[in-house]
Amino acid sequence: xxxxxxxxxxxxxxxxxxxxxxxxxxxxxxxxxxxxxxxxxxxxxxxxxxxxxxxxxxxxxxxxxxxxxxxxxxxxxxxxxxxxxxxxxxxxxxxxxxxxxxxxx
Numbered sequence: 840x841x842x843x844x845x846x847x848x849x850x851x852x853x854x855x856x857x858x859x860x861x862x863x864x865x866x867x868x869x870x871x872x873x874x875x876x877x878x879x880x881x882x883x884x885x886x887x888x889x890x891x892x893x894x895x896x897x898x899x900x901x902x903x904x905x906x907x908x909x910x911x912x913x914x915x916x917x918x919x920x921x922x923x924x925x926x927x928x929x930x931x932x933x934x935x936x937x938x939x940x941x942x943x944x
Contacts, residue, residue: 846938857928866923882924887913889923890940
């Protein structure tokens with residue numbers, strides 16, 4: 840288990856315990872804690888409904904071409920933007936801090 844922090848769209852901080860042995864990603868753990876993340880495509884990097892900003896200095900796997908393509912179409916993209924569904928929970932992400940990106944509406 841690792842602990843991660845998720846800052847929601849109202850700037851409320853949520854400290855989540857996340858298993859690293861179930862092949863889950865950030866989008867799935869947010870949904871499990873009933874945070875407002877849609878994950879419309881089910882984690883296939885085919886939408887940007889799990890768009891988030893990585894605030895901590897963790898080394899993440901480089902974004903795939905599919906993820907980059909989706910971020911190119913997303914609103915409010917920043918240099919630290921990622922799709923939560925593409926960040927796999929692993930022991931080296933202990934203390935990861937993300938902020939949910941604003942919705943397009």
